[in-house]
Amino acid sequence: MERDRGHYDFGEIDWDEFWRVVKGGGPCHLQRMATRKAAHENGRWVREAAAVYANKQRTNQQAA
Structure with missing residues (x-):
């Protein structure tokens, strides 16, 4: 930004x-793509844990 004029050229x-x-x-x-792939891979455990939890909740609701 041009500070003298207060706007971008x-x-x-x-x-x-x-x-x-x-x-x-x-x-x-x-x-950017390497960072995106690494973030996806590093978050795999969270997705897997969420799926296990959802299955457990579904099983508990069906048993009740």
Whole structure:
């Protein structure tokens, strides 16, 4: 932001670059995807525990 004027400077949008980034060709795409996959893998135990708990609750309700 230009502090002197209090607003951002911007120009014409390069639509080819924009859509290339949107489609996964951006500079941080590989890093972002690796982080996303690691977070998903690290959260596997939570999803498994939630499924076991839900099955236990369902079994207890059916037995009651």
